Amino acid sequence: MFHHQIEPRFSDTDGLGHIGNTAYPTWFEHARMPIFRIFHPSLELASWPLIVARVAIDYRAQCHWGLPVDIQTGIGRIGNSSFQAIQTAQQNGVEVARSEAVLIHFDYASEQSLPIPDHIRQQLEPHIVEAGSN
Amino acid sequence: MFHHQIEPRFSDTDGLGHIGNTAYPTWFEHARMPIFRIFHPSLELASWPLIVARVAIDYRAQCHWGLPVDIQTGIGRIGNSSFQAIQTAQQNGVEVARSEAVLIHFDYASEQSLPIPDHIRQQLEPHIVEAGSN
Amino acid sequence: MFHHQIEPRFSDTDGLGHIGNTAYPTWFEHARMPIFRIFHPSLELASWPLIVARVAIDYRAQCHWGLPVDIQTGIGRIGNSSFQAIQTAQQNGVEVARSEAVLIHFDYASEQSLPIPDHIRQQLEPHIVEAGSN
């Protein structure tokens, strides 16, 4: 699994005094960076090859500003043109959220999905974790 | 169903030239305002009675800045202390996303879920739509 | 002056129970839409002709979620290739913030500023307000 540590920003808090539920998707997305580098080493936005099809987040515990958050990222099912990113977020040893995202290998010019090439599939496979039931 | 029109902000766009996937949760949350008013007419944050347990969003089509987005909000399953908010977003007549959120009636002081009182249940029930399969 | 009403989103609040200072720039930007339409009626991002050079915001009073915010937008100094947008935000009759932004007519391909054409200047001039001292 890939590991990334996030520093919550003050702007990630909401009026309830904790991290807002809408901040987590920005964290999980940021922690998918190693996957982005596999698909698109240059990270050039003008030729970006992925689109998000689904994001499901389970909130398990309140998360607070002032302490780092550790995100683990693994790969779930890999289909013809799509794959799952399965992620957990922990703060201070407590799991605060889980995320399952589905991303599609995508050509923005033609707005068509693309098969995942074998050389990319081979780089994803070592990171497969047991797929969630999301 | 409840209806709310959202104006995408420039800051909702991302580097791919469309609305970023992380902006939609802020829209769907805002469109749940009529549900918030049922649970908590004062909208006072200091005594806020709800917490988000899960949000799942399916992205169906790219959405763009410069045109309004229409959000329809209905109620799905109502449990003892939790309920589903089922929402769709349309832009220019095209469904761009669907959301299923689970919210819990919650006491922040004791960090315990609370039963949904009958008078609230009665106000939610007229808005029940066929539950999604999310 | 141009007028635009903003609905604060729940995600605009911060952990202090009010609207976060970092939300206002997204509101003021959104309320500059009539200026964007003067420079670029299509609103096409691929040929966007403006870049932000400076934003200064004075926070005058706390602003809260649950009530709309009225933004007035005028034009300040117009230079050869830049101009000021001068804006105020009111909630419930109270001025909560003022903003002065400097935007530059800009060609992203060459990364050069461009003179403001006369036909655009003529559309800006009726909206000139007394320039701030920001």
Next chain:
Amino acid sequence: MFHHQIEPRFSDTDGLGHIGNTAYPTWFEHARMPIFRIFHPSLELASWPLIVARVAIDYRAQCHWGLPVDIQTGIGRIGNSSFQAIQTAQQNGVEVARSEAVLIHFDYASEQSLPIPDHIRQQLEPHIVEAGSN
């Protein structure tokens, strides 16, 4: 001066393919953490002692996703109850933005400014930089 390295998030980009102007205030705020710790070592939001009075940001160069951003933070003028935070952001050796913020020592219960105590003033003074002309 205090130094902090920011990792731009994908959600910090905007539809122009660069970092959006509205993302920088969230970065500069986050980089003021060492100042927050001086005023309020516990970082507890319920007893937070600062409020933002003004933020002015000059955008000097476009900033892009995929590379870290280095923020330097110094102290400008210190008044009776307010002080300036003066900050620069660099990416890849290029200054992309400067920020001058004014923060007030503040009691949220009474909504009154408070004098800056001597023991805090003494901790701020070693970080004074030549004040900007913002």
